[in-house]
Amino acid sequence: MTASSLRLAFLGLIASASLATSTQAATLTLNPTADTYLRGGSSDQSWGGATELLISNHATVGPFTGLFRFDLSSLPTSGISIDSVTLTLKSNANGSGTSVTMNVYQLASANADWIEGALNGVNSGTEGSAAWNNKANFTSGPNAALDTPWAGSVGARTAGTDYTNTLLASYTGDASTAGTSNLVFTSQASISSTVLSSAGGNLNLWIGQPTVVAISEFFRITSKEGNATATSLVINYSAIPEPSTYAALAGLGVLGLAATRRRSRRV
Numbered sequence: 001m002t003a004s005s006l007r008l009a010f011l012g013l014i015a016s017a018s019l020a021t022s023t024q025a026a027t028l029t030l031n032p033t034a035d036t037y038l039r040g041g042s043s044d045q046s047w048g049g050a051t052e053l054l055i056s057n058h059a060t061v062g063p064f065t066g067l068f069r070f071d072l073s074s075l076p077t078s079g080i081s082i083d084s085v086t087l088t089l090k091s092n093a094n095g096s097g098t099s100v101t102m103n104v105y106q107l108a109s110a111n112a113d114w115i116e117g118a119l120n121g122v123n124s125g126t127e128g129s130a131a132w133n134n135k136a137n138f139t140s141g142p143n144a145a146l147d148t149p150w151a152g153s154v155g156a157r158t159a160g161t162d163y164t165n166t167l168l169a170s171y172t173g174d175a176s177t178a179g180t181s182n183l184v185f186t187s188q189a190s191i192s193s194t195v196l197s198s199a200g201g202n203l204n205l206w207i208g209q210p211t212v213v214a215i216s217e218f219f220r221i222t223s224k225e226g227n228a229t230a231t232s233l234v235i236n237y238s239a240i241p242e243p244s245t246y247a248a249l250a251g252l253g254v255l256g257l258a259a260t261r262r263r264s265r266r267v
Contacts, residue, residue: 024238024239025083025236025237025238026236026237026238026239027234027235027236027237028074028075028234028235028237029232029233029234029235030070030071030072030232030233030234030235031070031224031228031229031230031231031232031233032068032069032070032224032231032233033069033070033071033202034048034067034068034069034114034116034224035048035053035066035067035068035069035116035223035224035231036048036050036053036066036067036114036116036117036129036130036223037050037053037054037055037064037065037066037067038064038065038067038130038131038132038155038156039054039061039062039064039132040058040061040062040063040064040132040155040212041058041060041061041062042061042121042131042132043131043132043133043154044123044124044131044132044133044137044139045119045121045122045123045124045131045132046117046119046121046122046123046124046127046129046130046131046137047119047120047121048115048116048117048118048119048120048129048130049117049118049119049120049225050120050121050223050225051092051120051222051223051225051226052092052093052220052221052222052223052226053066053220053221053222053223054095054218054219054220054221055102055207055208055209055218055219055221056095056097056100056101056102056175056208056209056217056218056219057209057212057213057214057215057216057217057218058096058215058216058217058218059214059215059216060214060216062212062216062218063155063157063208063209063212064208064218065155065156065157065206065207065208066102066205066206066207066208066221067107067114067130067156067204067205067206067207068204068205068207068231069114069116069202069203069204069205070202070203070204070205070233071202072195072198072199072200072201072202072203073200073201075195075199075200075235075237076199076237076239077199077200079239079240080196080199080237080238080239080240081237081238081240082192082193082195082196082235082236082237083192083236083237083238084187084192084234084235084236085169085187085191085192085195085233085234085235085236086184086185086187086232086233086234087104087169087184087185087187087191087205087231087232087233088182088183088184088185088231088232088233088234089102089171089182089183089185089207089219089221089222089230089231090180090181090182090183090221090222090227090230090231091175091178091179091180091181091182091183091219091220091221091222092180092220092221092222092226093178093179093180093220094175094176094177094178094179094220095175095176095178095217095218095219095220096175096176096216096217096218097174097175097176097215097216097217097218098174098175098176099172099173099174099217100172100173100174100175100209100217100218100219101170101171101172101209102170102171102172102183102185102207102208102209102219103167103169103170103207103208103209103210104167104168104169104170104185104191104205104206104207105159105163105164105165105166105167105168105205105206105207106163106164106166106168106194106198106203106204106205106206107156107162107163107204107205107206108151108152108161108162108163108164110151110161111135111150111151111156111162111163111204112202112204113135114130114135114136114204115127115128115129115130115135115136116129116130117129117130123139124137124138124139125138125139126138126143128143128146132154132155133147133149133154134147134148134149134150134154135148135149135150135151135156136148150162156206157210157212159210162206163206166188166190166194167188167190168187168188168190168191168194168205169185169186169187169188169191170185170186170188171183171184171185171186175217175218175219175220178219178220180222183219183221195235203233
């Protein structure tokens with residue numbers, strides 16, 4: 001092999017190392033920019049300022065549905081692949097029920113502009129924050145005409161209209177002994193594509209139990225008002241090298257092979 005062939009091989013090694021570096025994994029940890037819950041027994045009350053969110057069912061004042069918004073503007077919109085996504089909620093105190101399930105779906109785009117507000121169990125009034133009755137709820141008074149309903153039904157409970165039919169993640173556990181533990185959700189493959197399609201914008205999650213039962217089984221979840229970092233969405237992703245990078249490597253390989261063959265013919 002000639003010196004020039006050796007140089008080409010060396011360049012190939014450098015390019016390969018550069019390619020390996022460009023595909024190193026990165027981790028993005030996000031906390032919600034907004035969270036609240038919708039309470040079936042409180043038609044006009046908003047809970048965006050509450051330090052505790054109730055999620056799942058209740059015998060008399062449920063069901064309870066949590067809404068969470070994550071800002072994905074720092075996630076690249078192209079040139080990446082999602083390796084894994086992990087959602088973690090933090091229990092605030094013991095809830096009710098020994099086997100309680102929380103399912104995660106993407107909130108429909110028609111409902112994505114919900115307002116968190118700063119109220120805690122108070123009628124929405126002039127704030128227009130999300131409540132069971134409406135996405136933008138003004139209760140009564142001069143702004144009552146501005147009420148904006150959920151896309152499907154009250155409480156954002158209609159699958160396929162208020163939230164997608166695709167399950168993204170779920171958690172099942174004993175709410176009655178949850179204490180202040182971290183609740184790590186089991187992700188479905190669909191959550192990766194959902195996160196990727198939401199890159200550069202907001203990801204709004206609907207968390208609850210689609211099936212309403214008159215049983216008190218619910219988790220008490222710490223909101224961002226209670227602890228700003230209690231809820232987290234951890235996204236592991238890798239950069240995908242540009243096609244030109246692969247083309248350059250292929251070109252070096254071809255040149256090196258050609259040089260080696262010319263050398264072989266001279267011997």
